[in-house]
Amino acid sequence: MSDMSSEHVAKIIDFLRNGRKAEDVSLEDVMRLAELMAESFQSFFKTMDLAIYAELGEMAREIACMKEELALLRLSDMRDEHIPTAGRELDAIVEATEEATNTIMSAAEEIMSADVADVDAYQALVSEKVIDIFQACSFQDITGQRISKVVSTLNALDKRITTLVEKLKIMRINDVAGDETPAEKRARELMLHGPQFKGEGVSQDDIDAFF
Structure with missing residues (x-):
């Protein structure tokens, strides 16, 4: 199939596309072109299959490794x-x-x-x-x-x-805050104001001085 020149292939394609008759294009030429195209597609899909197989194999190895690491946790x-x-x-x-x-x-x-x-x-x-x-x-x-x-x-x-x-x-991302329920809001506000740790907040002396 490799003995077909690009010019001859172009003539065959033009013949098939426009339905014109050509003395230098035979049915055998058309069959040879079809076979050549089939071989080209076969090679293309074979390469694609190998790439996909390699990618899936890598994913399988990653998953297996992750399962082992999770088991250790x-x-x-x-x-x-x-x-x-x-x-x-x-x-x-x-x-x-x-x-x-x-x-x-x-x-x-x-x-x-x-x-x-x-x-x-x-x-x-x-x-x-x-x-x-x-x-x-x-x-x-x-x-x-x-x-x-x-x-x-x-x-x-x-x-x-x-x-x-x-x-x-x-990756650490900022989660989109959902609707806060009244109970969640109250809990958050209570946590903001106490109880305080030692040395933080208002001391008893400050309260006594206020009164």
Whole structure:
């Protein structure tokens, strides 16, 4: 097929396009041109198939590598174990704090409402209730340990998410803000105004000076 000159090919194309007769163009020439074109397209599609196959192979390798890296992150452990455990720890903190607060307030109320006429009985009551208050205050040791566990879980989660973002090459973009619900707005405004950290916000001295 390569022995056909470009001029001869042009004549054949003109013959086919315009339907004119040409003495130097035969049916064999037309068949040869068709075969030549078929071979050209076959070569083109073969090259395309190889390129697509190579691209798909690269994508498959990337996906396999990503699956291995995700497995190393052990995200399922965070979902099935660490996060639920952190939730239970927070529930226990709330429960212990509430119980200790009720005990302290109850003991203080009993002391304030006790009859001071009987000095010995009053002294015994105060001693008993003060011990109850001290014991109730010990809840902070346990809650401190629980809070440390929760913070550790959050730090581990932050580290794994950061690693995942780096592995996936996710770019940081500004998300389009959706409609804010009244509850979300109130929570955001409350967080803006407190509670304050130590050394921040208005001090008690400033409040006393104001009044």
